[in-house]
Amino acid sequence: MSLPDSFERLTVLFRKLPGVGAKTARRMAFFVLQQPVSYAEELAACLSGLKDRIFTCSRCGNITDREPCAVCSDLLRDRSTLCVVETVEDLISIEQAGVYSGLYHVLGGRVSPLDGEDLDEECLAGLVRRIGEDRIREVIIATNPRIEGDLTFHAIVDRLGETDVSVSRLAYGLPVGGSIEFADRTTLLASLESRVTVKRKE
Ligand SMILES: [Zn+2]
Structure with missing residues (x-):
């Protein structure tokens, strides 16, 4: 039929x-x-x-219906911290979790040699420019925990070498509510490497 x-x-x-x-x-x-x-x-x-x-915010790369976007124009946010994400979807996930109150910079791409992808030069230059102009003190790199995310992270760190800013990266590790018994080798290794010291030997 x-x-x-x-x-x-x-x-x-x-x-x-x-x-x-x-x-x-x-x-x-x-x-x-x-x-x-x-x-x-x-x-x-x-x-x-x-x-x-809907268009792209000229400052951060978020989607918006006004310029600048709701995040960039919110004066109550911590304007000295910048979270760098690969996509707008990642920005929205962090926003909806309500766990971060700084500003963002959306890369709109990633480094992935196998897919022939690289970071947009203008976007990286815009990031460096923004750090200077907006007096950013800390950049949190929130790329995805996979090879492309690693390559993207290193490309950003290389580029930020010339800037006077603290750079951190989201920790890798065990998912909250998960269990060590079922964690794969890569996750366990990442958890060990990003372990947090709770007491130092005197
Ligand atoms: Zn914005």
């Missing part, structure tokens, strides 16, 4: 969304169909206006 064209087109579009397979796409299309007309209209208006209204 063939489905109506417009319904089929909607499922094809939904299928392009990350993590959505054929069945889920069909369920989503049915869901839209079963809602009041106002829902479909609001969804359509929201989608069509998205690219016009």
Whole structure:
């Protein structure tokens, strides 16, 4: 049985969304169909206006609908600390966790020779410029704990050699609530290497 064209087109579009397979796409299309007309209209208006209204903050690289973004313009934040992340998704995860109150710098890329990816020179230059102009005292590098994250971390550290700023990196280790028994070798090694001293020998 063939489905109506417009319904089929909607499922094809939904299928392009990350993590959505054929069945889920069909369920989503049915869901839209079963809602009041106002829902479909609001969804359509929201989608069509998205690219016009959302742009990248010129200071930090976050997505925003005003310049500068909500993080950069929040005067209550710690403006001397900069957290460097690979993507806007990483920034949002840290923000939603509510565990950090400084500013951000989104790289929008990473160093990955296998994928032919490298950091954008302008972005690195912008980071160095910002550290000077905004009087940043500490840079926390929050790249992902994998090889590409390591390479990206080292590229940033090399570049920050010329700046007068403290540089730290998020610790590797055991996940909170996890167990040593089930940790893999790499995680155990990383935990050992990033161990924290709680008492020094006198
Ligand atoms: Zn910003």
